Amino acid sequence: MPESVSVRCPACRSEHRYTAPSYPCTCGAPVVPPLDPDAAPTPVVHRAWQEEWVTVRCGRCGWPGEWPRPEFGCPCGTMPRIPVTGPGTPPAPDESPSPASGTTPDSDTTPDLYGTPDSYSAPAPDGTPAPESPTAAGPASRRSGIPSVPIRTARDAVTATALYLRLLGHDDIRRAHRRPPSGIGLAGRGVLAQVDPSARPVTSRDVECLWLMSMSESAQCLYFTLAGYAPDARERADRLGVPLFLLDLTGTPQPVNAPAEALDATRS
Numbered sequence: 001m002p003e004s005v006s007v008r009c010p011a012c013r014s015e016h017r018y019t020a021p022s023y024p025c026t027c028g029a030p031v032v033p034p035l036d037p038d039a040a041p042t043p044v045v046h047r048a049w050q051e052e053w054v055t056v057r058c059g060r061c062g063w064p065g066e067w068p069r070p071e072f073g074c075p076c077g078t079m080p081r082i083p084v085t086g087p088g089t090p091p092a093p094d095e096s097p098s099p100a101s102g103t104t105p106d107s108d109t110t111p112d113l114y115g116t117p118d119s120y121s122a123p124a125p126d127g128t129p130a131p132e133s134p135t136a137a138g139p140a141s142r143r144s145g146i147p148s149v150p151i152r153t154a155r156d157a158v159t160a161t162a163l164y165l166r167l168l169g170h171d172d173i174r175r176a177h178r179r180p181p182s183g184i185g186l187a188g189r190g191v192l193a194q195v196d197p198s199a200r201p202v203t204s205r206d207v208e209c210l211w212l213m214s215m216s217e218s219a220q221c222l223y224f225t226l227a228g229y230a231p232d233a234r235e236r237a238d239r240l241g242v243p244l245f246l247l248d249l250t251g252t253p254q255p256v257n258a259p260a261e262a263l264d265a266t267r268s
Contacts, residue, residue, distance in 0.1 A: 005037045005082075012076040020082075023067045023154070024199045024226055029060035033070050034085045041080035044071060053154070054084055066153045067197070068184075146267075149251040151226070154197035158184055160251030161195045161224045167267045181209050183225075192217060196225040202244075204236040211240045222263070224253060 004019040022030035033056050053066045070082040146167060149159050162173045165188060176185030176192060183196035183206075192214045196202055202225050214221035223229075223237070224245045234257055237244050243260035245253040255261040 005035050007041050007072075007080065007082060009074040009076060009078055009080055010041055010043050011078040011080075012074065014074065014076070016072065016074065018070070018072055018082060020070055021068075022199045023056075023065065023197060027058060027061040027063065029058055030199055031056050031058050031065055031067065033067060035070065036083040036085040039083035041082050044079040044081050056084075063152065066155055068154065146252055151247060151249050151251050154184070156251060157197040157224070157226060157247055158186065158195050160247055160253070161193055162186060163251075164224075164245075164253045164267075165191065165193060165222075168263065178213060180213065182206060187217075187219070190219050191222070192219040193222045193224060196223070196227070199227050201225075201227050202229045202233045204230065204232040207233050207237045207240065207242055207244075211242055222260075229256065 004017060006015055007018045008015050018035075020032045020035050022032045024030065033054055052069060054069045055064050055066055057064050070084065071079055072082070073079055146164065149156055149163070151157050151160060165173050165186065168191075170188040170191050173186055173188045173193075176187040179185060180194050182198070183194050186193040186195065192210070194206075194210045196206070202223060207223060207229075210221050210223055222243045222245065224247055226247050228246060229237070229244055234244065236242075237259070238257055241259050243255065243263045244257045245260055246256050247253055253264075255264045
């Protein structure tokens with residue numbers, strides 16, 4: 001069950017009830033960052049990519065996944081970050097096998113785009129697991145010709161998205177300068193993508209925010225998520241022409257509406 005604590009904004013001193021978000025582990029269990037009720041929130045003034053993530057072990061399988069640090073937007077305009085307790089560190093490769101894949105975190109078969117925060121030069125398709133590779137969660141769920149990586153962490157979801165965007169012809173994928181209200185933003189020339197690795201279904205408001213951001217930048221927008229879309233979100237996306245994709249645990253994007261299917265048909 002998500003953890004809820006009372007927090008005080010460090011700027012205006014107003015009190016809020018904050019509920020920690022839950023994220024999907026590959027074993028299927030929800031993972032919730034452990035909040036520290038005794039530590040005071042700190043305002044986010046300058047963002048550093050390496051400080052955006054916290055390692056949290058799954059309570060069921062023990063796998064250490066990397067998830068966004070808890071934070072919320074106060075009405076006064078401050079973005080307080082909620083401290084967590086004991087984020088933990090990844091175990092040695094010989095002590096903790098990867099759930100669903102049998103590989104270790106250091107496996108060479110998993111491309112990692114987070115080594116350079118401002119540039120997402122996706123790995124070439126020949127550097128990703130082949131469809132019959134044992135690192136995949138199941139070849140039956142893969143679609144022909146799409147390079148992908150098994151999703152174990154939020155980083156893997158971003159990597160899988162960047163690989164797919166490259167397949168659509170976007171070779172200059174990088175971290176978006178403007179942070180979306182939820183999830184992680186990726187951008188390229190003429191394209192803006194949002195990746196939501198949380199266990200919360202995407203809402204119509206999420207879709208509208210992405211569409212408005214793309215309109216302000218004269219870019220095409222795409223939405224990728226692990227948890228699916230609420231019915232009103234799909235209806236809104238169809239009206240606005242926003243392609244919606246669902247990432248399965250093999251890291252393969254599945255189009256879920258007509259704009260996404262039309263875009264997927266153009267991939268090389």
